[in-house]
Amino acid sequence: MGGSDFSRDVARAGFDALERLDAATNFSRCYPETANAVLAYHAVGNPAGYGNVSVDRFRRDLDYLTEHFRVVDLPAVLDSDGDERVALTFDDAYDDFAENALPVLREYGVPATLFVPVDFVGAAPEGYAYRFARSPTEYEAFNDPASFADETVRDPGVMSWERLRAVASDPLVTVGTHTRTHPDLARIHDRAVLEREIVGARDELEDRLGVTVDRFCYPFGRYSEEAVDVVRRSHEVAVTSRRGVVFDPERTDEFRLPRVRAHENERRVRWDLSALRWRLTEFVG
Numbered sequence: 001m002g003g004s005d006f007s008r009d010v011a012r013a014g015f016d017a018l019e020r021l022d023a024a025t026n027f028s029r030c031y032p033e034t035a036n037a038v039l040a041y042h043a044v045g046n047p048a049g050y051g052n053v054s055v056d057r058f059r060r061d062l063d064y065l066t067e068h069f070r071v072v073d074l075p076a077v078l079d080s081d082g083d084e085r086v087a088l089t090f091d092d093a094y095d096d097f098a099e100n101a102l103p104v105l106r107e108y109g110v111p112a113t114l115f116v117p118v119d120f121v122g123a124a125p126e127g128y129a130y131r132f133a134r135s136p137t138e139y140e141a142f143n144d145p146a147s148f149a150d151e152t153v154r155d156p157g158v159m160s161w162e163r164l165r166a167v168a169s170d171p172l173v174t175v176g177t178h179t180r181t182h183p184d185l186a187r188i189h190d191r192a193v194l195e196r197e198i199v200g201a202r203d204e205l206e207d208r209l210g211v212t213v214d215r216f217c218y219p220f221g222r223y224s225e226e227a228v229d230v231v232r233r234s235h236e237v238a239v240t241s242r243r244g245v246v247f248d249p250e251r252t253d254e255f256r257l258p259r260v261r262a263h264e265n266e267r268r269v270r271w272d273l274s275a276l277r278w279r280l281t282e283f284v285g
């Protein structure tokens with residue numbers, strides 16, 4: 001479609017209308033083409049946290065997902081048997097995962113990947129706030145010592161090693177690397193630092209938890225080519241924050257998988273999970 005503001009506004013309005021219509025009728029489920037998707041969750045149950053969903057909402061999500069998709073372990077979104085698959089991921093290893101998300105995963109018997117920022121496990125490293133924000137700029141602002149005084153906006157903490165070990169021993173949970181200090185990898189070009197943040201973090205998770213770690217999540221969804229290269233040589237699969245679904249596993253870069261943001265409103269998430277929505281996007285831009 002043309003690039004004028006007017007045509008873009010019209011396209012956007014049409015798109016919003018389709019999203020509402022889909023919420024009312026679920027028509028996107030009749031679209032014949034299938035696509036797999038990865039959902040990105042953060043905290044479950046803490047009302048203040050970025051990316052938070054409530055426990056009730058999470059349960060409704062699983063009702064919907066188990067009805068319309070096969071909920072699979074992350075690498076299986078790169079396969080297809082003509083079924084539609086969705087994988088669940090949780091960023092930042094928030095403490096509330098154990099209390100709020102894991103019991104629901106068990107209830108539905110579905111797997112999930114938990115991405116751990118290693119140096120924050122148990123406590124924030126010296127000089128960092130234990131907060132994860134939606135952008136590197138916010139992250140830096142939060143790590144300004146002045147912001148430590150603001151106790152009212154704290155996210156739930158990252159789980160302890162003891163708790164993480166217990167969670168990782170659940171057959172439904174697979175632990176993945178989310179670096180050591182949750183930096184903006186797009187701005188790190190020093191190989192030694194990349195190795196420490198990506199390979200070092202993986203090695204420590206494997207040593208401390210006694211599990212194999214082969215999946216990675218880029219903090220803030222950001223990376224440099226050098227970072228992707230280090231991830232490619234040390235992991236099997238990696239997720240970004242780019243919005244989208246997996247249409248053709250064979251032609252998908254398994255080290256830059258797109259995800260659907262699970263904390264958007266329900267109507268948006270369901271529309272974002274549909275193959276139709278992304279095919280239309282190719283026309284709308």
Ligand SMILES: [Zn+2]
Nearest residue numbers: 091092132219
């Ligand atoms: Zn994160």
